[in-house]
Amino acid sequence: MKTIALRIDVDTYRGTGRGVPRLCEILKKHGVKGTFYFSVGPDNMGRHLWRLLKPSFLWKMLRTNAAGLYGPEIVLMGTAWPGPKIGKRFHSVIRDTMEAGHEIGFHAWDHHKAQAKLMSMSEAEMADEISRGLSFLAGLTGGIVRTSAAPGWRTNARLLEVKMRYPFEYNSDCRGTHPFYPVVNGKRLDQLQIPVTLPTYDEALGRDSVTDANYNDHQIGLLTEERPNVLTIHAEAEGGKCAEMFDVYLDRVKQLGYEIIPLGELARRVKDSAPDGAMELREFPGREGVLAVQK
Numbered sequence: 001m002k003t004i005a006l007r008i009d010v011d012t013y014r015g016t017g018r019g020v021p022r023l024c025e026i027l028k029k030h031g032v033k034g035t036f037y038f039s040v041g042p043d044n045m046g047r048h049l050w051r052l053l054k055p056s057f058l059w060k061m062l063r064t065n066a067a068g069l070y071g072p073e074i075v076l077m078g079t080a081w082p083g084p085k086i087g088k089r090f091h092s093v094i095r096d097t098m099e100a101g102h103e104i105g106f107h108a109w110d111h112h113k114a115q116a117k118l119m120s121m122s123e124a125e126m127a128d129e130i131s132r133g134l135s136f137l138a139g140l141t142g143g144i145v146r147t148s149a150a151p152g153w154r155t156n157a158r159l160l161e162v163k164m165r166y167p168f169e170y171n172s173d174c175r176g177t178h179p180f181y182p183v184v185n186g187k188r189l190d191q192l193q194i195p196v197t198l199p200t201y202d203e204a205l206g207r208d209s210v211t212d213a214n215y216n217d218h219q220i221g222l223l224t225e226e227r228p229n230v231l232t233i234h235a236e237a238e239g240g241k242c243a244e245m246f247d248v249y250l251d252r253v254k255q256l257g258y259e260i261i262p263l264g265e266l267a268r269r270v271k272d273s274a275p276d277g278a279m280e281l282r283e284f285p286g287r288e289g290v291l292a293v294q295k
Helices: 013-030 045-053 055-063 066-070 091-099 111-120 123-141 157-163 215-221 237-241 243-255 263-270
Strands: 003-010 035-039 103-108 181-184 229-234 259-262 279-283 290-294
Touching: 003 013, 003 263, 013 035, 013 091, 013 229, 013 237, 013 243, 035 091, 091 103, 091 123, 103 111, 103 123, 103 263, 111 123, 123 157, 157 181, 215 243, 229 237, 237 243, 243 259, 259 263
Parallel strands: 003 035, 003 229, 003 259, 035 103
Antiparallel strands: 279 290
């Protein structure tokens, strides 16, 4: 099974305005479609700066050169004043991405809030964040958004149960090895989970001797033919500083015979055969804090 399901996370104002159009050009060049998960509310990502007090987050920011990767404005967005509304400013970018044939998914209303505060949110707060984002995307795309992906893979049982109130056919909320139906409090939920199986650029760079020069070699070496590979790229990285590297990556994996598909296509292929499973919260290589990982 030489398959790579391609997930594109769009976290910021800069990533939407600059990264998404560039990625669409690269994907068009290779005849590839992916699943774009958009953050559509305020860009408050500068509020993550307090996390620099945590050694693991500071080390990540240093080894990935975050300011160079995400742009210098990443340190300002949403700090002294509320961040700009991403979807309002770049609605045409989201619509153009849909019209190019890519799948559109919901990532967050406020990416910073969802990633930093999920674990302490009430169910009502979770539902409000989802409802605001879905309402915007539905008005923009003219249809129902049927997939979501939790920012930073920060997911707990309450969030999975809240998502059952919405018409998601599948979600990508955790890291793991293969698609499954989550079991929460003894109950099997019928929204398929598609875990990300491969490391992201910011997780791999600067660890285990991985550099920009050997990054593609490292990623290709992790591919398996035993089950589908699920890759997350970021509009801010592969649509920016790493665009040329990603272009070469697509050339190489296609030459190796890998089929690159949206997550929705993978969901259609496995929905009738995926097993039940569970998630747990734990630390993950290259990430700060805990995130949801398939048991």
